[in-house]
Amino acid sequence: MVDITTPNFLELLHIISGERHVYYTEMHHAQAIHQHQSHLDRFVGTPRPNVVVQLGGSDPKIMATATRLLEDYGYSEVNINVGCPSANVQHGNFGAVLMKTPDIIADILEEMNKMVSIPVTVKCRIGVDDLDSFDFFHGFVETLMQCDRPPPHLIVHARKCILKGLSPKQNRSIPPLNYQRVYELAKLYPNLPITINGGFTTTEDIRSALDQVDGCMIGRIVMDSPLFLQHIDHGKVYNNRKDDH
Numbered sequence: 001m002v003d004i005t006t007p008n009f010l011e012l013l014h015i016i017s018g019e020r021h022v023y024y025t026e027m028h029h030a031q032a033i034h035q036h037q038s039h040l041d042r043f044v045g046t047p048r049p050n051v052v053v054q055l056g057g058s059d060p061k062i063m064a065t066a067t068r069l070l071e072d073y074g075y076s077e078v079n080i081n082v083g084c085p086s087a088n089v090q091h092g093n094f095g096a097v098l099m100k101t102p103d104i105i106a107d108i109l110e111e112m113n114k115m116v117s118i119p120v121t122v123k124c125r126i127g128v129d130d131l132d133s134f135d136f137f138h139g140f141v142e143t144l145m146q147c148d149r150p151p152p153h154l155i156v157h158a159r160k161c162i163l164k165g166l167s168p169k170q171n172r173s174i175p176p177l178n179y180q181r182v183y184e185l186a187k188l189y190p191n192l193p194i195t196i197n198g199g200f201t202t203t204e205d206i207r208s209a210l211d212q213v214d215g216c217m218i219g220r221i222v223m224d225s226p227l228f229l230q231h232i233d234h235g236k237v238y239n240n241r242k243d244d245h
Ligand SMILES: Cc1cc2nc3c(=O)[nH]c(=O)nc-3n(C[C@H](O)[C@H](O)[C@H](O)COP(=O)(O)O)c2cc1C
Pocket: 001, 002, 003, 004, 025, 026, 027, 054, 081, 083, 084, 123, 157, 172, 197, 198, 199, 200, 217, 218, 219, 220, 221
């Protein structure tokens, strides 16, 4: 999460929960990885087996060489962000706008995979603008699955992305979440680990999501209450919407 999962915040999460969870860095533009290649631990965070570096970008060569730099530095996984709606990101032609051209994402993925052996995963939305049907979402995922080395893990923010007229903040609560679309997709791809994201604030809801998919990514709840991780670790039922926890 940009400006949140900084190297220091990632350290805090490790102090709280060790390596029990997978942590995602801020989204970094691939070009920035080149610029900071001599001190990636300070720029991105300490390389650890459970830290995934998230990249944004649309130039397959730059994305691939950035991923190679990350692999050589000791990072163990890279994730491509195709879910960010911010205006700057759109102008840079990366993030969620790329969901409109899945072939380009597939090209980026192929190029990255040619240069590295670490896993390269994708974080997407369930749709974008008027491309908002199960068929679109399925077709999008299928394009990625046709790659020589398909993503070994897909993370889905279960809300479609609206590129015009909403701020990124608004687009994290509008339109409503559609978990069902993710669960339907998971049934079609039983061998593809799928992580659902969006709106999870209680351990009960996380647990019930895990009956249907392989992982549950939580963002703002940990941003606001990093100790939420302890409640997961201790198996406590914790409801952040109630005051009496
Ligand atoms: C301040 C902030 C920064 C974010 N930065 C990123 C980012 O860099 N990459 C990303 O994939 N999602 C980013 N997101 C979106 C979250 O990862 C997540 O998809 C979204 O908040 C929905 O999940 P939640 O309801 O658990 O927070 C950001 C969200 C916030 C609030």
